[in-house]
Amino acid sequence: MKEKIYEPGECYDYQLTLDKLLRTPLTYAPDREIVYRDRYRYTYRDLIERIHRLAAGLSAIGINKGDKVCIFDYDSPRYLETYFAVPMMGAVMHMMNWRSSPEQIMYMINHARDKAVIIHEDFLPLLDEIWDQLETVETIVVISDGGSKYHTALPIDIDYEEMLADASLPHRFPHIDEDDTATMFYTTGTTGLPKGVHFTHKQLMLHVMSETVMTGSYHSIGRFHSNDVYMPITPMFHVHAWGFPYVATMLGTKQVYPGKYEPEMLLKLIEKEGVTFSHCVPTVLRMILSHPRAEDVHLQGWKVVVGGSSFPVALAKQALDKGIEAYDGYGMSETCPLLCIGNLKPHMMEWDNDRKAEIVTKTGLPLPLVDLRIIDSAGNFLPHDGRRTGELVVRAPWATRSYYDEPEMTKELWRDGWLHTKDIALIDNEGYVTVTDRLKDVIKTGGEWVSSLDLENCATQHEAVAEAAAVGIPDEKWGERPVIMATLKEAYRGKIESDEIRNFLRSFVDQGVIPRYGMPDRVILVDAIPKTSIGKYNKIEIRRIMEESCI
């Protein structure tokens, strides 16, 4: 690493940069393995050499400090290599959500002004489609999983592995400041153009440290420690895979990368490699638990952070009953992401799974260094009484400083010096945050607010219901009225009528869980609920369908 020359008596100006994370695994566990599917495995020593080779290779093809490098890949050790090599060069790692539409991808690459693209061969058709509209990309590096060679008209410059093999070592990294940008990506909502968020080295480092403390040093279930075997089941393009690849690397855990998500392969890897710590969205956890092979795989003690959308109590109960230590993780693209986890407090450790499931599915307790508040529509702080709901606002060292090149949207995000999450939440007197809804999804009926998440949570407690999405549709008298779109579990399809679900919901009204005015007017059963590219309910589309079906 290129070092500043120090004058006598000048203290070293220590910078919190990502390269610092690579020191502990080299002393702790240099021979621990990093595994890719059933394809290859290598050690931390190899990882570090490959990071240096990747940086040398990218330098050789003209990537310099400040340049943006766009990555399209499944969860893989190569992706992990870019997590370090690109920022360590002073370049910016742009993680691409390859589930986006070609138009969105084109917009994001042009808006970020990416200079190079590192892309897994499976995604070449996506790039092909928009290639002639890209304005800044000079170089394409292709990752191949071997097997048959890819066919494309794109001007491929170099193969990833060839680039590493040809790299000349030692590579001298430039001096990086902790406030230099390390990573960026776009958040693609259901409306409007994608918005770019970006994070500095210092932000990522503080996020790593706090996340490690939160998952490692509090007495709860699901502790993440250096002897775990880590496997992400969240795309690595998705908000740094929640930061856990950095945590795992600092701790020197064995790491397993599953490539393209296939339930069979995931279960095989959990079993064969002895995976003990993962993170995923509720849908993926449900998919794994309901897979026919799940019965044969030893899942007892598997620790899973569940995030991305709200964690249904029924699913948590199912996981806990299987001996899986599952708990909620909450955050957003704008916050690096982690803000809260559904940690149990010591006095809850002996509770039964029904009561534990109520806690671990909460949005959770804030991480060290995170300041979370709820505010009313006038911006006043609301009490943490477990009753009043308001918009959740946050201050954390790792909150994005702006939307990239979007001053107007940044103003809205950072109104009054607080990052506005656009989530509606309550905070109880134990400090647990519960997000009750998205600001835009909350159903406004007769001057009252009804939480769409509450309705969904009640609906999925019916044994036949697989998924449920609640939306408000326009109503002349009440402003909006709640309705529900649901899917049934396979065994129940065609055997259950929507009325039964409504009757089931009425029991929650009788118990006072759902307010009387919150009782959905209609439940419709469908084969599949429309989702966004990252697997969340597409409420705009759902609302459209529900309105149409009403006519």
Added chain:
Amino acid sequence: MKEKIYEPGECYDYQLTLDKLLRTPLTYAPDREIVYRDRYRYTYRDLIERIHRLAAGLSAIGINKGDKVCIFDYDSPRYLETYFAVPMMGAVMHMMNWRSSPEQIMYMINHARDKAVIIHEDFLPLLDEIWDQLETVETIVVISDGGSKYHTALPIDIDYEEMLADASLPHRFPHIDEDDTATMFYTTGTTGLPKGVHFTHKQLMLHVMSETVMTGSYHSIGRFHSNDVYMPITPMFHVHAWGFPYVATMLGTKQVYPGKYEPEMLLKLIEKEGVTFSHCVPTVLRMILSHPRAEDVHLQGWKVVVGGSSFPVALAKQALDKGIEAYDGYGMSETCPLLCIGNLKPHMMEWDNDRKAEIVTKTGLPLPLVDLRIIDSAGNFLPHDGRRTGELVVRAPWATRSYYDEPEMTKELWRDGWLHTKDIALIDNEGYVTVTDRLKDVIKTGGEWVSSLDLENCATQHEAVAEAAAVGIPDEKWGERPVIMATLKEAYRGKIESDEIRNFLRSFVDQGVIPRYGMPDRVILVDAIPKTSIGKYNKIEIRRIMEESCI
């Protein structure tokens, strides 16, 4: 807290300041207790209110941002309150080593330009002695443990508890930058004037985070977590009690402060309050283990970081055999202090206690973010082969940036941009650092170096030896020759001759553990070995005595 008013669109400029540590205990464990001896106990809610009261009280007596406040106290919850309140005001907490001589104390208070002194009544005679030579102190606040009132001619301004009781809340703290100085103290060696070191909020915060990760997230013995009961047995004036009061507070553990160290009281508190995590110097651990009451107290599972001077293997073995999870902690005044701990690696967890004792007594493995190297006398990096020894140099985010107001000594400390520890060490290929000696204590004989620590470690393995100090005394032919001063355990006093210890040492020469030229010329037995104010061997004095006894 006084807050900057933010314009729309301006992101919050998050500062890593110590107040941020008080958030997690308030959500996690607001009713957990903080205990002082058998005197009083209060909750985290009370702690936080008292921190606000202390700041308000200090403001009322004229303490402002940038002022220095000197503290003389035993380990107590009040000391903990100053750990937060003083830096949160933007003032600097000057921790006073009350074991120093009155002349040193006078020098330190004048050199630091302390504006106020907060002092436990037991130390008033010390202050009395130098009062008319103090140049800057305007206010004296006295801490009383109750009982009989203190008698002094000093112009006492206010009683600590009265000041808190009279404080008007809410107190508005000023805006603090993370690079503002939070704490300072002096390191008093055996020669020369005391040197001041100082630490910013950011440095302390990064030290806390890394220390928490190192003791909480690596799979080893001695994990520190939120359900522990913490009791320091290192003076809180001594390098922030190694940072652990800050860690304990962030984690919301129950905290027990023992006041003046009395073995009986320490054992009583361990038993009664259920203490599970502590830190101390080897002498204190030995004192506790050899106390007659130690047999009755349940010490199984007690976790103890042992530092301050080298941790003898025999003592570690004794602790491990009692089921105590003891391991070395290494650092220095200039480094906040923690740099390494003697963590076991996973494959060592099943070893027997003899082998474990060899590892946990090593200087240890570096904390995350710490870069440690060994250099030869020309400043070249030496290989980590477990054989070559050189001076240990360090880069860490929490290394002091200078000796306070001492540019020449700072130059020596930070030569070539590395902090020079003046410790001689080797690093093995597992990454374990072993300090073999102090640069100034290493015995230079016939052109070779002999480690005084190695000799001491061998000598204390004799069952009769309690403590042993090795020094080099001048020799015309060889430059220096090693000699040893030792004390015997009570049961052996008068029953063992020094020749038996020499014969015992000769067996280490035969095994090749001590080089032939390292065999001490003489061993003398004494009743007590001279020590410095913080309990380390006073080698200057020992050398003088050994030389004289030679004539």
